[in-house]
Amino acid sequence: MLKGYGEILFYLVVVVGFSLFALGLSHFVGRKSYSKEKLMPYECGVDPVGTARIRVSVKFYLIAMLFIVFDIESVFLYSFATVFKELGMLGLIEIVIFIVILVVGLVYAWGKGALEWE
16 A cells, blocks of 8 residues: 555655755855844845834735735636636536635625725
């Protein structure tokens, strides 16, 4: 039953071993130079101003989650479009149900004011 997994286990051991070897080698051989500029947080090439501990509105996270949901929707729609002819009528019905559920969710989020910027 587990006969075919020996090669995968061997490959996994080789990959993990090489990764650990490369990390260890770079740690011991590489130069370490610390400076104030190097230890400073990087923010798009601009020197950071103020503290990093600011409060962010919950609406920001809500809009980010909605973006992720609808971004994943586009991935599903693309994969559906590539195999549209093989799925037939049942596939069309399933994708229509999928789109209806997402549209209902969008209308609900819009009605609750989740898409409004303040």
